[in-house]
Amino acid sequence: MASNDLHAPERDFRHTTTDSISFSFKLEEPKNDILLQPAQSVIMNILVYSAKGFEKPFLDAANTASYSIDYIETRLTIHTAELVSGHVAVFIFVNDDASAAVLQKLHERGVKYLLLRSAGFNNVDIPTAVQLGIRVARVPAYSPYAVAEHAIALMLALNRKLIRANNRIHDLNFSLDGLTGFDMHDKTVGVIGTGSIGSVIVKILHGFGCNVIAYDEVENTDLVSRFGLKYVDLHTLYTSSDIITLHVPLLPATKYLIDKAAIAQMKKGVMLINTSRGLLIKTKDVIDALKSQHIGYLGIDVYEEEAGLFFEDHSEDIVQDDLISRLLTFRNVIVTSHQGFLTDTALRNIAETTFANLNCLVSGSKCDNEIV
Numbered sequence: 001m002a003s004n005d006l007h008a009p010e011r012d013f014r015h016t017t018t019d020s021i022s023f024s025f026k027l028e029e030p031k032n033d034i035l036l037q038p039a040q041s042v043i044m045n046i047l048v049y050s051a052k053g054f055e056k057p058f059l060d061a062a063n064t065a066s067y068s069i070d071y072i073e074t075r076l077t078i079h080t081a082e083l084v085s086g087h088v089a090v091f092i093f094v095n096d097d098a099s100a101a102v103l104q105k106l107h108e109r110g111v112k113y114l115l116l117r118s119a120g121f122n123n124v125d126i127p128t129a130v131q132l133g134i135r136v137a138r139v140p141a142y143s144p145y146a147v148a149e150h151a152i153a154l155m156l157a158l159n160r161k162l163i164r165a166n167n168r169i170h171d172l173n174f175s176l177d178g179l180t181g182f183d184m185h186d187k188t189v190g191v192i193g194t195g196s197i198g199s200v201i202v203k204i205l206h207g208f209g210c211n212v213i214a215y216d217e218v219e220n221t222d223l224v225s226r227f228g229l230k231y232v233d234l235h236t237l238y239t240s241s242d243i244i245t246l247h248v249p250l251l252p253a254t255k256y257l258i259d260k261a262a263i264a265q266m267k268k269g270v271m272l273i274n275t276s277r278g279l280l281i282k283t284k285d286v287i288d289a290l291k292s293q294h295i296g297y298l299g300i301d302v303y304e305e306e307a308g309l310f311f312e313d314h315s316e317d318i319v320q321d322d323l324i325s326r327l328l329t330f331r332n333v334i335v336t337s338h339q340g341f342l343t344d345t346a347l348r349n350i351a352e353t354t355f356a357n358l359n360c361l362v363s364g365s366k367c368d369n370e371i372v
């Protein structure tokens with residue numbers, strides 16, 4: 001287990017049982033809002049699952065209350081839940097498993113706070129957490145720009161065949177054959193989900209001169225009046241769009257939104273972008289459509305079987321996942337490893353909001369980011 005050396009003195013408390021953990025708050029009224037001004041003297045042991053080197057400096061910097069933090073690279077699963085003993089708070093990320101059985105194990109080992117370093121919380125069984133008294137909070141928005149800009153990067157890289165062009169040039173092949181793209185200007189782009197990330201997408205595409213249409217169960221009138229966005233039903237979006245980009249959360253209603261039946265309604269040669277959640281797309285159906293060339297381009301930052309695959313170096317392994325293997329054979333497919341959020345601004349915001357959420361929950365205050 002890799003520990004945070006900066007906070008060595010607090011490690012003495014690591015094996016303190018939850019019963020004997022003391023929460024001593026600064027009693028003076030802080031000048032700033034509690035979200036910005038953490039309680040300075042709380043003794044708190046935190047276990048960070050799925051901790052990666054790129055985020056540790058941001059979490060350390062945001063730990064202004066000097067809580068004791070242990071970082072582990074492993075994901076939270078039913079098997080690794082044992083590791084929480086001695087920790088009251090657990091920080092998790094998108095591919096950690098906080099299903100009912102895992103939460104029960106965390107509860108038995110004294111965990112009281114579950115902090116998501118993400119916006120999506122489809123990996124947490126919220127009713128069970130509530131029933132067990134584990135308080136859960138998330139980071140609802142840390143940088144919609146980070147994810148939206150990554151989605152646009154996928155669109156442009158696919159359209160202008162940047163990966164292929166770069167590989168070719170490194171082989172001293174300066175030919176342009178096979179690299180023809182299309183103007184984004186005047187193309188119709190269908191945005192599914194116009195919340196925080198989808199809204200940024202609409203604004204960027206409006207700047208490109210695209211004809212932007214959208215589907216969402218809640219219409220954003222500001223996007224309509226300022227950017228000429230037109231809301232349409234899903235069928236119209238599928239039949240009209242040259243590019244379709246997904247920005248709805250994963251819910252029972254959105255699981256496998258893009259399947260064989262949806263693809264059948266799309267234009268031949270459509271570009272499909274998914275930076276939202278892997279299970280929005282039925283990968284097998286998309287592979288069939290790539291083979292038949294009904295889908296002309298695919299850019300995904302998320303994959304339905306990404307847990308245990310993404311964020312890790314598997315370069316020495318034999319790939320067991322036939323779907324991802326097949327996807328990687330198409331030259332009109334770009335896969336990134338759930339890195340849409342990965343900007344310095346987003347990492348700073350995630351770290352600061354996660355600690356602000358913890359301070360808020362521990363203080364007993366109402367926490368806007370709590371999920372109940």
Ligand code: NAD
Nearest residue numbers: 120193194195196197216217247248249253275276340341
């Ligand atoms: P948001 O909550 O601000 O927006 C979601 C939108 O989807 C809302 O406008 C909502 O009305 C709409 N919606 C929900 N259910 C719907 C349904 N059944 N039909 C139609 N519309 C529906 O969320 P956001 O911050 O824009 O994030 C969108 C998703 O992006 C997240 O849920 C998450 O899965 C994903 N995400 C990915 C990354 C990454 O690194 N790739 C990072 C952050 C978020």
